[in-house]
Amino acid sequence: MTQKYPSVLLENAVNEFSxxxxxxxxxALRLVLHMLKREQTEVSIFGKAIVDLRMNVxxxxxxxxxxxxxxxxxxxxxxxxxxxxxxxxxxxxxMAIENTGQFRGLYHVLGGIISPMDGIGPSDLQIDSLVQxxxxxxxxxxxxxxxxxxxxxTTNFYIYRKLAGIDLKISVIARGISLGDEIEYADEITLGRxxxxxxxxxxxxxx
Amino acid sequence: MTQKYPSVLLENAVNEFSxxxxxxxxxALRLVLHMLKREQTEVSIFGKAIVDLRMNVxxxxxxxxxxxxxxxxxxxxxxxxxxxxxxxxxxxxxMAIENTGQFRGLYHVLGGIISPMDGIGPSDLQIDSLVQxxxxxxxxxxxxxxxxxxxxxTTNFYIYRKLAGIDLKISVIARGISLGDEIEYADEITLGRxxxxxxxxxxxxxx
Numbered sequence: 001m002t003q004k005y006p007s008v009l010l011e012n013a014v015n016e017f018s019x020x021x022x023x024x025x026x027x028a029l030r031l032v033l034h035m036l037k038r039e040q041t042e043v044s045i046f047g048k049a050i051v052d053l054r055m056n057v058x059x060x061x062x063x064x065x066x067x068x069x070x071x072x073x074x075x076x077x078x079x080x081x082x083x084x085x086x087x088x089x090x091x092x093x094x095m096a097i098e099n100t101g102q103f104r105g106l107y108h109v110l111g112g113i114i115s116p117m118d119g120i121g122p123s124d125l126q127i128d129s130l131v132q133x134x135x136x137x138x139x140x141x142x143x144x145x146x147x148x149x150x151x152x153x154t155t156n157f158y159i160y161r162k163l164a165g166i167d168l169k170i171s172v173i174a175r176g177i178s179l180g181d182e183i184e185y186a187d188e189i190t191l192g193r194x195x196x197x198x199x200x201x202x203x204x205x206x207x
Numbered sequence: 208m209t210q211k212y213p214s215v216l217l218e219n220a221v222n223e224f225s226x227x228x229x230x231x232x233x234x235a236l237r238l239v240l241h242m243l244k245r246e247q248t249e250v251s252i253f254g255k256a257i258v259d260l261r262m263n264v265x266x267x268x269x270x271x272x273x274x275x276x277x278x279x280x281x282x283x284x285x286x287x288x289x290x291x292x293x294x295x296x297x298x299x300x301x302m303a304i305e306n307t308g309q310f311r312g313l314y315h316v317l318g319g320i321i322s323p324m325d326g327i328g329p330s331d332l333q334i335d336s337l338v339q340x341x342x343x344x345x346x347x348x349x350x351x352x353x354x355x356x357x358x359x360x361t362t363n364f365y366i367y368r369k370l371a372g373i374d375l376k377i378s379v380i381a382r383g384i385s386l387g388d389e390i391e392y393a394d395e396i397t398l399g400r401x402x403x404x405x406x407x408x409x410x411x412x413x414x
Contacts, residue, residue: 007274033299049220057216091240
């Protein structure tokens with residue numbers, strides 16, 4: 001049933017909120033009514049923050065992560081190991097890996113993965129710039145850290161082929177049983193790999 | 208764990224989104240990244256719609272519903288029955304009741320209900336204006352359609368006392384077993400009321 005909103009301004013605001021992913025018209029209305037209860041200046045700040053980001057966003061010229069300058073904090077940090085480059089889908093994976101505190105190298109943000117269903121091909125992603133980086137720079141190892149789906153595997157394989165002529169170690173992040181997983185319920189591929197790629201008990205304490 | 212965002216602009220946008228009710232920092236980041244994939248003009252339109260609403264919102268001088276003019280569409284419609292006024296909490300209830308197509312009277316939007324826990328007292332709501340409307344206008348019946356909670360009952364009773372001196376029928380919407388409810392699982396108060404307030408079988412087909 002179509003809702004009849006009592007105000008065009010209200011309807012516009014609800015329409016805009018409901019264009020966001022995962023937000024339906026009921027939630028959009030709830031958010032809009034919440035906005036009406038806040039101070040005018042607060043709502044201005046909200047609008048400005050979103051528009052400012054979109055207008056002034058910059059991407060690091062090395063790793064293509066979102067940043068405020070030419071180079072991101074990570075690429076600009078001389079203490080990071082520039083021989084190691086971890087290839088990820090986007091910003092969220094950079095943040096997740098940074099949170100582990102286990103990686104001291106640099107990143108390369110593809111901006112997505114190859115997905116013909118969504119119309120995303122290799123030319124839409126930062127793959128050529130990765131190849132250039134690998135050919136010209138100090139990169140010695142390229143770690144592929146994409147999602148473990150068919151699209152992720154396809155992208156991994158495409159990148160592997162593209163980097164084939166370059167003298168470089170190419171690795172992928174370990175796949176295995178997660179912390180807290182029950183062996184009984186693990187899928188066969190993951191469980192099989194975790195047995196094939198087993199580590200010596202003593203090594204397993206090293207990080 | 209605190210997240211380190213690679214850009215101040217990004218962090219501001221995430222902060223603003225995560226101030227909305229029901230939106231945490233992970234969802235906020237997802238919404239912000241979605242905004243970055245959209246065209247600049249689309250994002251401007253989004254920001255403008257929200258700010259425009261907050262800056263230019265108007266409330267109907269009769270019923271206090273959100274509208275674009277002095278009077279809302281409902282109060283301005285001469286075909287509506289102005290002897291019947293339905294008291295509701297806010298816009299969402301107006302829309303829900305309008306969607307039933309069963310009510311041809313007018314509304315009075317309180318803007319909330321009495322809730323000492325949230326610091327909302329009678330003076331924060333449009334109760335005085337309801338009393339004035341009842342005393343001066345053509346209102347013959349006032350239908351209380353607030354939520355069936357302690358706060359709703361308190362507000363109902365407060366309004367009932369305020370309207371006591373005025374020659375007016377005061378009614379509340381029927382409480383009973385909802386469509387599809389199982390009798391077995393209904394609470395005793397609702398079930399008790401549904402028996403006390405039973406209707407003749409033939410009447411029950413009338414709307």
